[in-house]
Amino acid sequence: MKHNPLRSLPSVHSLLELEPLVDLIQVVGQDQVVEQIRIHLDKIRNNLRCETAEALDVSPAVLAKQIALDILSATRPILRKVINATGIVLHTNLGRSPMALEAATAAFEAAKGYLNLEVDIETGKRSSRQDAVRGWICKLLGAESSTVVNNCAAATIIALRALAKGREVIVSRGQLIEIGGSFRLPEIMEVSGAILREVGTTNITHLSDYQKAIGPNTAAILRVHPSNYRIHGFEEQPSLEDLVALAKSHNIPLIDDVGSGAVFPLNVPGYHEEPNPRISLAKGADLTLFSGDKLLGGPQSGIIAGAASWIQAIEKDPLMRAFRLDKMTLCALEQTVLLHLNPASVKERIPTLRMLSATEKELLQQAESLLQMLQPLAPEASITICSGAGFAGGGTLPTQEIPTWLIEIKSKMQSAESLAYALRTGEPSVFARIQEDKILLDMRTVASGELATLAQAVVQAMGH
C-alpha cells in the first residue's frame, strides 16, 4: 500500500508543544495559536489531496515554523510606521505632522500615567483642562483668550454654533470650499445650525456685497482661507482690514478660518506663505481658527483664539464635551506651543518646519548619501539623482511646488506600480511617488536617520 502523507500529519496537540508555538502562546494566547494551527493543517490536507503532494515537507518542526510565521502575520497591527518618501510634508493620509520629540515624549508620559489634567496643583481645586494650553497660545498669538478642540473642522462648527446658531453668517462664494475628507463649508455650516448667507461670485466678491447682506438676522462674517485651491486671473476678495472695519461698524464678530496657521514665515524659495493667525488677530479678527497638525507641526487639534467673551460662549456649548482634546494630545500640543515661544530654534525643533525649510543643498546631500548606499546593493538597477518639485501638503496647503532633490529608480524587471507595491508592503513600509514608470523618492520628507533603513527597504523591494 502507498504511504499516505495525510496520516503522518502531526496533531494540533503535539504542535502546541513545539518551541516557536509555545512562545507565541505567551504573546497572542492559546486560542489564536490553535486557530492558526487548524487553518494551516487544513491547507496542507487540501494540498496533499492534489497531485504534487510528494514535495511537501510535513515534519512537525517545519510545520511549527510555518505556523509561527502565519500567526505573526495574522496578528500584526494594521497601523504601523511608514517611511514617507512622497515629499508631501503634510500628508493627511500618512498622519500629517510628525511631532517634535518633546511633544511625543509628553504624550507618551501622559498616556502611561496620571497628570494634573483638570486640577490646580497649588490649590488642589478643580480647574479646566483648557487652562494649561490657553496661556501659552495667548502668549504666542497675542490673543486675549483661546480654547482647543479636536481639529479645525470642530473649531469651525463650535464657533459658528456659539456665535450664530439660528442666525445668518455671511460667506463669500469664493470661499465656500471643500478641504477633502468631507470638510465642505456649506455642510459644516448646516451642522452648526448657522444659516449660510452667500455673497459675491466665485472669483469676485466686493466689500459692498458683504455690506448689502448685513441685516437684523446677521450674526457674523466668516472668512475662510481657500487652502487647497487658487483662482488665477480676474480675482478679488476684500482685505481682512476692510472686513474687520465693516463687521465692527455693524457690531458683529468676524471669524477668520486661516486653516494651516503659519505662525512663522518659512522664507523658502518658491513657497507662498500661508496666513498667520497672529496677524489675523492683530488686524482685528474676533476669532481666528486653525489646525494644530498643519504648519504648527503638532498633534491633530483645532485652535480657536480671540475675544474672551466669544471663547467663554464656545466653552459653554454642550458640544465642547464631545470636541475636547484627550490628555495625550493636550500635553503634546502644550509642548509644541512652548517650542514656538522660542522663534530662534522653532524651525530646527518642529519636524514639519524643519522639512519645509530644508535647503536644496541639504536635500542633494541626502540624495547623494542614499545613492551611495543603494548602488553597491543593486548594481544593475538604474538609480539616479534628479531635481524636481515637491509639494507642501496634498489637500491641506495649496498645490504649490517647492524645489527638491529625488532618487529616481527605473527597474528593468518590475513596473513602477509593482515596485511601489513591494515598497509599501515591505518592512518598513515605504511610500514613494510614481512618475512615468519610474519610482521617485523625495528627500524632503525622509529623516537623515531613516536613510539606511530606506536603502535596505528599497533593495528588498527590488528582490535582492
Ligand SMILES: *Cc1c(COP(=O)(O)O)cnc(C)c1O
Ligand atoms: C485644513 C483646513 C480645515 C480643516 O482642518 P482639520 O484640522 O483637518 O479639521 C478647515 N479650514 C481650512 C481653511 C483648512 O485649511
